Amino acid sequence: MRKAFSGLWKTSGYFRFGIVSISFAVLMFVLSFFSPYKPMESFVVPANLPPSLAHLFGTTSRGQDLFWQMTVALRNSLLFGAVTAALSRVIAIWVGMYAGYRGGLIDKAMMAVNDSFIILPVLPILLLVQFLVREKMNWFYMASMLALLGWPYDARLIRAQVLSLKERIFSETAVFCGMPTGRIIIKEHLPYVMPIIFATTINNFLWSIGLEVTLSILGLTNINNASIGVVIFWANQHQALISGTWWWLAAPVGITVFVFAGLYLLAVALNEYIDPRTRLSMKAVAA
Amino acid sequence: MTTEVLRTNALRASYVTHLYGMDREVRVVEDVSLSMRRNEVFGIAGESGCGKTTLLKLVAGFCRPPLFVQSGSVEFVGERGNVLSLLEASPDELYGIRWRQISYIMQGSMNVLNPVRKVYKSFLDFAYPHMGRMTEREFRMVVIDHLGKLRLGREVLNSFPHELSGGMRQRVTIGLATICKPSIIIADEPTTALDVVIQRETLGLMKRIQEELSLTIVLVTHDLAVHANMADRIAIMYAGTIVEEGLTTDIFEQPAHPYTRHLIGSLPRIGDKERRGFLKGAPPNLAAPPSGCRFHPRCPIAVPQCAVEVPTLKPCAGGTKAACFLAE
Amino acid sequence: MSIRGVLGKSFFKYLAQRVGQCVLVVFIGITLTFLLPRLAPTNPIEMKIDQMMTGPMRVYPEAVASFRQAMYDLYGLKGGLGEQYIATWARFFRGDLGPSLTTYPRPVSHLIWRAMPWTIGLLLTTAILSWLAGNLLGGLAGYHSDKRWTKWVELTANCIRPIPYYIFAFVLLIVFCFLVPIFPSSDAYDRGVKEGLNLRFMVSVLYHTFLPALSLVITGVGGWLLGMRALVSNIVSEDYVQYAEFAGVRKGTILGKYVMRNALLPQLTGLGMGLGTIFSGALITEYVFGIPGIGLISYRAIVSFDYSLIMGISMFSIVGVSVSVLIVDLLYPFFAPRVRLQ
Numbered sequence: 007m008r009k010a011f012s013g014l015w016k017t018s019g020y021f022r023f024g025i026v027s028i029s030f031a032v033l034m035f036v037l038s039f040f041s042p043y044k045p046m047e048s049f050v051v052p053a054n055l056p057p058s059l060a061h062l063f064g065t066t067s068r069g070q071d072l073f074w075q076m077t078v079a080l081r082n083s084l085l086f087g088a089v090t091a092a093l094s095r096v097i098a099i100w101v102g103m104y105a106g107y108r109g110g111l112i113d114k115a116m117m118a119v120n121d122s123f124i125i126l127p128v129l130p131i132l133l134l135v136q137f138l139v140r141e142k143m144n145w146f147y148m149a150s151m152l153a154l155l156g157w158p159y160d161a162r163l164i165r166a167q168v169l170s171l172k173e174r175i176f177s178e179t180a181v182f183c184g185m186p187t188g189r190i191i192i193k194e195h196l197p198y199v200m201p202i203i204f205a206t207t208i209n210n211f212l213w214s215i216g217l218e219v220t221l222s223i224l225g226l227t228n229i230n231n232a233s234i235g236v237v238i239f240w241a242n243q244h245q246a247l248i249s250g251t252w253w254w255l256a257a258p259v260g261i262t263v264f265v266f267a268g269l270y271l272l273a274v275a276l277n278e279y280i281d282p283r284t285r286l287s288m289k290a291v292a293a
Numbered sequence: 294m295t296t297e298v299l300r301t302n303a304l305r306a307s308y309v310t311h312l313y314g315m316d317r318e319v320r321v322v323e324d325v326s327l328s329m330r331r332n333e334v335f336g337i338a339g340e341s342g343c344g345k346t347t348l349l350k351l352v353a354g355f356c357r358p359p360l361f362v363q364s365g366s367v368e369f370v371g372e373r374g375n376v377l378s379l380l381e382a383s384p385d386e387l388y389g390i391r392w393r394q395i396s397y398i399m400q401g402s403m404n405v406l407n408p409v410r411k412v413y414k415s416f417l418d419f420a421y422p423h424m425g426r427m428t429e430r431e432f433r434m435v436v437i438d439h440l441g442k443l444r445l446g447r448e449v450l451n452s453f454p455h456e457l458s459g460g461m462r463q464r465v466t467i468g469l470a471t472i473c474k475p476s477i478i479i480a481d482e483p484t485t486a487l488d489v490v491i492q493r494e495t496l497g498l499m500k501r502i503q504e505e506l507s508l509t510i511v512l513v514t515h516d517l518a519v520h521a522n523m524a525d526r527i528a529i530m531y532a533g534t535i536v537e538e539g540l541t542t543d544i545f546e547q548p549a550h551p552y553t554r555h556l557i558g559s560l561p562r563i564g565d566k567e568r569r570g571f572l573k574g575a576p577p578n579l580a581a582p583p584s585g586c587r588f589h590p591r592c593p594i595a596v597p598q599c600a601v602e603v604p605t606l607k608p609c610a611g612g613t614k615a616a617c618f619l620a621e
Numbered sequence: 622m623s624i625r626g627v628l629g630k631s632f633f634k635y636l637a638q639r640v641g642q643c644v645l646v647v648f649i650g651i652t653l654t655f656l657l658p659r660l661a662p663t664n665p666i667e668m669k670i671d672q673m674m675t676g677p678m679r680v681y682p683e684a685v686a687s688f689r690q691a692m693y694d695l696y697g698l699k700g701g702l703g704e705q706y707i708a709t710w711a712r713f714f715r716g717d718l719g720p721s722l723t724t725y726p727r728p729v730s731h732l733i734w735r736a737m738p739w740t741i742g743l744l745l746t747t748a749i750l751s752w753l754a755g756n757l758l759g760g761l762a763g764y765h766s767d768k769r770w771t772k773w774v775e776l777t778a779n780c781i782r783p784i785p786y787y788i789f790a791f792v793l794l795i796v797f798c799f800l801v802p803i804f805p806s807s808d809a810y811d812r813g814v815k816e817g818l819n820l821r822f823m824v825s826v827l828y829h830t831f832l833p834a835l836s837l838v839i840t841g842v843g844g845w846l847l848g849m850r851a852l853v854s855n856i857v858s859e860d861y862v863q864y865a866e867f868a869g870v871r872k873g874t875i876l877g878k879y880v881m882r883n884a885l886l887p888q889l890t891g892l893g894m895g896l897g898t899i900f901s902g903a904l905i906t907e908y909v910f911g912i913p914g915i916g917l918i919s920y921r922a923i924v925s926f927d928y929s930l931i932m933g934i935s936m937f938s939i940v941g942v943s944v945s946v947l948i949v950d951l952l953y954p955f956f957a958p959r960v961r962l963q
Contacts, residue, residue, distance in 0.1 A: 013315070266783040397864070405864045
């Protein structure tokens with residue numbers, strides 16, 4: 007493990023960037039618990055101050071310290087993404103593996119429903135829900151909703167892997183040896199399924215945060231609960247650009263870009279490492 | 294016309310990878326010197342993983358990372374005696390001889406043709422540029438005629454590869470490789486995936502074409518029976534090195550190297566009731582090959598010298614050349 | 622691409638399967654839009670009434686009562702759940718999506734009809750443009766993966782891809798509408814210009830939609846580029862490509878007819894699925910640049926409590942996506958001779 011980490015660190019710029027980005031996110035996450043201000047309280051500090059040592063990201067037109075607000079906002083957004091990713095993993099694994107192992111008519115039926123959920127347009131349905139629930143929407147429910155809409159693509163991937171595993175000789179051998187089905191699934195097959203689960207987790211994570219930010223920017227979520235999108239929403243409400251408080255917009259946008267890009271590049275680096283073909287095709291140093 | 298058409302000189306090549314802190318060098322071709330003559334079938338025999346396919350690719354002048362040539366060369370001798378070093382030639386020089394002088398039949402005909410292109414288009418892509426001054430209509434007639442000799446009808450031209458059976462695809466590949474009447478055809482396990490009946494037909498076809506056009510075939514297969522039928526001379530390969538080389542009859546009747554002896558000995562004969570022996574051990578890991586003679590860990594007659602020095606090919610009593618200290 | 626080759630018994634089986642899937646999606650989708658409001662803790666009609674009553678206009682109680690009656694009637698909120706469900710389907714097949722609450726009694730379908738061309742125009746063109754550009758660049762990058770410039774291309778694509786599309790929308794807005802004001806920042810065309818197929822209108826539209834389109838293309842290219850590059854680098858090691866290279870087939874031919882043609886097939890499916898997302902609209906892009914497309918009217922519907930409009934848009938999107946996916950699925954076998962219609 008350590009060898010892999012140091013190997014990746016030395017060779018892959020993407021990996022380095024990703025690790026730096028994650029470290030930053032973790033740092034902000036931890037700091038958020040030490041924030042001296044309540045996140046959405048207004049006028050606790052002088053308003054519209056540009057970034058300085060006293061206020062690292064400056065202050066907003068509502069008299070809030072942007073740096074401490076961003077730590078909480080980032081924490082909430084990350085938690086949101088994590089909850090969605092975790093819940094949708096559970097559904098995806100369950101559906102994918104059950105359909106794959108069961109096969110037959112049940113598999114066909116499940117996949118038909120699965121594909122329907124892939125095709126269904128997520129945003130209009132989300133908007134409909136937003137319309138109906140409004141301020142009563144708390145972020146946990148929203149995360150669950152996104153989990154309910156985000157599993158089908160990954161379920162298909164898992165099912166495909168399960169199907170190919172079933173065909174493999176080592177599975178037949180295990181069955182012949184009298185290994186109980188549950189043990190086969192957990193001991194023999196799960197190690198092959200895990201990389202897929204892992205690869206799709208980061209994507210799912212980013213997707214759900216992206217959606218949350220989209221809705222928050224428009225002010226359609228609970229705007230009193232700090233998240234990255236909510237901060238941007240308030241910045242827009244107060245015409246941050248025109249009134250000159252550019253840092254109010256720059257901080258959330260910059261952090262979004264940094265964290266998103268970092269996580270994504272990390273996923274790319276790890277995928278390259280896991281895939282044996284990319285390892286072989288990398289240029290060799292002359293012996 | 295010279296007798297030699299293609300030769301390798303002390304060729305050494307390896308797969309080199311350097312990744313995530315791990316360096317690996319797989320020494321897949323080690324000090325191989327072969328000489329192929331005009332108008333012969335030259336067979337290379339060996340088990341899976343001994344480096345045959347890599348050797349063939351190099352012989353054809355096709356070397357891509359992570360495969361690197363460490364030393365040695367491959368030389369093609371033209372009709373007028375001009376020599377072209379294939380691994381160092383420029384793309385233009387290579388283009389001049391590819392397909393017209395050297396053609397290649399790849400292992401497994403399943404996937405060698407572009408799945409989204411009709412068979413005739415593949416002929417146009419591969420062969421037409423090398424046919425000299427010929428109109429497209431003339432070329433089409435030539436192709437139809439050529440495929441006819443292989444007992445393939447006109448409709449094959451308009452088909453996609455997946456619409457043809459395995460045997461038909463194999464014949465198309467042979468047709469593709471022979472239509473420009475090259476001096477040398479390199480064939481990598483051309484019939485391994487086919488059933489015995491088709492195999493016999495295909496091999497017979499190849500032999501006929503070889504005799505008709507007086508060309509050279511370099512035939513690689515692990516199946517010694519095929520070599521017995523087709524090859525004039527054979528080289529036996531083990532773990533990246535050539536261990537024995539000679540006329541087919543000599544190899545079969547008086548093998549000198551212990552490995553060859555074992556291979557020939559393991560061929561079943563009608564009426565034979567004895568149990569066959571088997572070699573202990575397994576083929577070596579080419580990333581960390583044995584010192585000295587690569588065969589010595591499994592050799593039934595190895596002596597201490599075998600682990601220290603590398604034997605070279607020397608003429609033996611039976612008429613073959615073998616790389617073994619105990620065979621001279 | 623032979624039609625005769627494709628239309629066989631297996632094609633009709635495939636057709637039936639795809640149509641069945643489309644029907645299933647529409648069924649699940651419409652049922653969902655039926656159930657959600659009835660499961661929600663709020664009553665949209667009461668919300669609208671509340672909003673009206675707290676507005677600047679005076680509202681008479683009798684008017685409110687008859688409005689409430691009319692709305693309950695209209696949305697079939699009378700009768701049991703089963704009756705309502707059947708009534709919803711009846712209205713669906715009639716194409717009757719009800720009147721918009723904010724621009725009463727203008728039918729919702731009318732509003733959607735007016736907004737649709739903007740969204741479809743914007744998103745269809747940008748989807749196709751980014752597909753073409755991304756695949757071309759990705760194919761070249763994958764084939765010439767040993768050259769230096771491909772590393773830069775890949776890096777740029779990797780950096781752009783995870784960034785949400787609205788960031789680009791914001792950045793372009795800031796740079797080209799405020800800092801260096803070349804482009805207009807709102808509306809799809811200048812106010813004084815008459816709509817229609819006249820040159821002035823079209824130029825005005827192009828001028829106004831250039832920035833939003835650009836932001837969408839930038840966002841979209843990255844994904845296609847990386848996907849194509851991965852596909853191409855796999856295909857390059859396939860037997861038939863290596864064989865063609867060995868035989869000295871011209872590089873251009875290999876790139877075009879051996880590599881790209883095979884790599885584009887899966888990308889076509891991807892395009893098909895991507896076309897379906899048009900109906901999600903590039904919501905924030907439309908919002909930021911004021912393009913009156915479906916995304917923008919959805920937003921306005923939410924803000925003004927226009928229940929019928931939101932329901933109409935949901936239904937419309939569901940049907941729209943299913944049908945476009947169906948069309949793409951049906952066209953696919955004509956492009957892929959090896960596709961097994963399974």
